[in-house]
Amino acid sequence: MPDLWMPGAEIHDLGDHAPTDQQYPPKAIAHITWDRNATATAPQDWCTFDDLVNYFTTSGAGSAPHLIWDPFSGRVAQLFPADSRSKSVVDSPGGTRTNRAGRVVIQIEAVFFPYCRKDGVVYPRLVDTPCAGWDRLHAWISSWGVPDTWPMGHPTDFTSHRNEQVWETQGGWYAHAHVPENDHTDPGSWPDFTAPTSAPVPSEDDMPLTDADVDRVAQRVVYLLAQASAGQPPNGADDNLTWLINWYHQCSQSSMGAVLDYKLGAAGVASLAQKIDAAPAAVAQALASGITLTVNTNPKGA
Structure with a gap:
């Protein structure tokens, strides 16, 4: 949900x-x-x-x-x-x-x-x-x-x-x-669904994902999917990871970058990175198993 x-x-x-x-x-x-x-x-x-x-x-x-x-x-x-x-x-x-x-x-x-x-x-x-x-x-x-x-x-x-x-x-x-039954005429304009946005410089905790961050998240997802395919429960999978796996299956590739960005943020990415760094051999084994994952590496989907 x-x-x-x-x-x-x-x-x-x-x-x-x-x-x-x-x-x-x-x-x-x-x-x-x-x-x-x-x-x-x-x-x-x-x-x-x-x-x-x-x-x-x-x-x-x-x-x-x-x-x-x-x-x-x-x-x-x-x-x-x-x-x-x-x-x-x-x-x-x-x-x-x-x-x-x-x-x-x-x-x-x-x-x-x-x-x-x-x-x-x-x-x-x-x-x-x-x-x-x-x-x-x-x-x-x-x-x-x-x-x-x-x-x-x-x-x-x-x-x-x-x-x-x-x-x-x-x-x-x-x-x-x-909207029926209403007489207001706003908003007069609204941003396009795919239009890039300009924003003030974000704080450290709100920085968008880099290409390297997205790659690390992708590796973590591959690792968890490999475990699931072998009938093993994901070790230490927190709510962010469970959510990410579900949304990998449900989101279009064009929106993955934005979804990863708004859901995880810098703190979530750091948490994932720690898990990846703690299990490099397992990640390498999962990647070698032939399971592949394509992720839009532009974090804003622009």
């Missing part, structure tokens, strides 16, 4: 969990917080991530999403687990249950409004920001089976396109402007 809480997210569990409607396909809903009304001739200062976290965990809890995403720093706060509904779209009595119509309905609020000004730079659209952390956020949502498609079209402006039949029957990504 994928992680209920996004690895690396700042957890602010609101409680009040409630199930989604499992008969519908999995979805994600893209929002922007749109805190202020700015224009090209009158930009306004960006509202901070911490301000929005404070709002959605106090007076704004009644409209809280699963995730609050800072596209400038990459910080993410999570308020509900993936298998619960959240509350960021209007759900009118008697119609489709907009917050629940999917095996998951994961809602993301990007902390952004058009023509916000941060550090002296004005950003007309969300996609004009660094979109830091988008790769990790996207990888986690993909792990819940949300397909990389926009059934009502990739948002490129602030116009509405709503169809309840499409909403109920097709999984994928939806803009708030696409």
